[in-house]
Amino acid sequence: MRLSITAAVLWTSVASATILQNGQVRPNNYPSTAIPIISSYNSSWHSYPPSAPELSYKGRWDDKYISWWSAPGLKFGFQAEQVAISFGNYTSDGVLVAYRLDGQDWMLTNVTASSTQLLVTPSTAGYNLTTPINATQTLELRVTNWAYGVQIQCVHLSGGAAKLIKIPNYTRNMELIGDSLSAGQYATYEGISSYSWGLMYGLGNVEFSITAFPGDCLHEGRCYDPAGIPDWDFAAHPAADITVINLGTNDNNTSNNVTATQFYNSYINLINEIHTRWPQSQIIILSLWSGFAQVGNTWQQGSGFLNEIQNVVKYFNNGSLNERGECPSCFVYYFNTTGIIEHNDIGPLYHPTDVGHVKLASHLMQYVKLTFGWIFEQTGPEVQHETLYWNDQPDY
Template sequence: MRFRTIIATVLLTLGVLAVPSPALAAGEPTDPNIEYVGRWSSTYVPQWAGAYLRVGFTGTTVALRQRNTIDFWYSIDGGAYRKATNVSGTVNLTPTPLAAGRHTLLVSYRIVAGSYTGDAIFQGLTLGAGQSTYKLAKPAKGVEFVGDSITAGYTATNMALSAYPWIIGENLGTQHTQIALSGACLRELTAAQSTRGIRCYGLENRYTRMSFNDNAPEWNFNRYQPAVVIVNIGTNDTGHGVNSTDFRTGYTNLLRIVRERNPYARILALRIFKGSWAAETRQSVLDRQAAGDTRVSYVDTTGWWDGATMSGDGTHPNDHGHQVLATKLQPFVATALAG
């Protein structure tokens, strides 16, 4: 008996003898049937805008478990998004029970940034007796959108879920996420460097991080690899006094970093919708092409923007504006996916 124990210990050490892991309870954050799209931390907190979770479930009811107060949006069976505001604890998502059978659930949290400090920690699902989860079919390709408040959906009805990246991703049936933050710049600026006297988070430095926060860990790009990355950044750099040379240097560097982290993706660099930095953005693309990157392209958005009808403040798209921009950009994304 002692000999068998010693042999078993050696085999365990070598990883030869497998020990069955305990079954994972349906609906727990560790449930392998729950798909986390975008950048999520190991504590099941979504980072950046546009991260979401999706899962299939059986039965007639489902509830979401939260620790403290948060806002989130959810859709059941592909229906309209509903917003839960200032909720905590066990949140019933089916006050009217569903028909018995198989259903789908998508949940997206309001990003915790700026003055909003909700508790975006997913703690699992509560299902009825005898109910279970199941894995949904996963799209073959994904799209990542990189940008500022315009990409994040600031001022849109459902924020990230009403923004042009989300609309395009859903229309094309792909995974999608928004690495975007309201107020973000291309260049990292301290208050002293900014003509506005306030700091600006720079995506050139923070794109590779799990979140936009200072000292956030590096993101593991093996978690997912998008087929297409769309970059739309620069609106805030204008107001902070960045000059042409610095912008071009920073943009070329960002495109290089995006390529290093996503070696097989097609990269689309957009002329920002209001037109600033068009020459610099295009030249940065030419710089990268000259360096041998044949899968990066410039998208000229001239004529896409009408601030009078597409925005309430002249800068941030309203719901109609996002729909227009999605219609304009979607063919470029579809072509890149096909390529």
């Protein structure tokens, strides 16, 4: 696993699965927001290029303003009556995006290349509920898929003295490095249903990036490694205060022939690379749940590379305990996933269900709170969109 990811295959994914909820099919015919292309000569609109300093890009974007990996986003403040975004010709066809105004619930719409989407009007939920009226409001957009997503071409505002406003970044930063399990593959809304999203958005007031894609291996050159991705410029982004790593499930696949020694050495090399670039980052590495097998009359969780992962933690932390049993110089932490996810939390395609993702995210949130003293600062806006799994029928 290289941090400066370079690579020749572009995967796209659009959330389109049929979901049954209380005996009803959950609709996925999301409202169309498409409008005619806004001409640069239309005096009723103020248009801003993707390089406008007021625009804050979240997660992984390249120098063509193309989004990559899981749940990348765009966020900005504005004073206007209407907000529209034009998407460039590198946008995946029909990709599902989530967007919201201030702290309102997420809304969903499918976008495509060379289109313009009208996302905010005076009838949008939450419009002008700020105090005072006409104060700055915030629009946040997230790409739901875990691969090549959208290209931002232009942001448009209309109405009165319309203007963009820069929203300050949060002071806390997190990075999560993983494979399809962390990217949200096969979850209802993919990236924004993943435990990665639930963990970092659930903490609240955290800037985050999810560098996770299906097929990734920790050991170099053994598994699918997508190509065509520009190197990540670490110097252009704040260092992660906490880095979470969940890698090894693909390495543990016997068809990839990764040995225990190769896996162990690759893990040490990855952590050394991270700590060289981000010397203050605290690193959490997850044990692998590696699926479930039926044993006798019950189920048993797998444990791929269990000793190797624990030995990686020992490698970095041995000799660091003081006389009180504390480890002031430790920066690598082991998170044991055993018992959090049960066999029915894994879907037919070997990935966590939405419930499995929520359970894992909740435990990780508590672990971060107890280990590092981070308090939960999410105070109202929804995190896992449309995860409504309670029964509301009196007769069934």
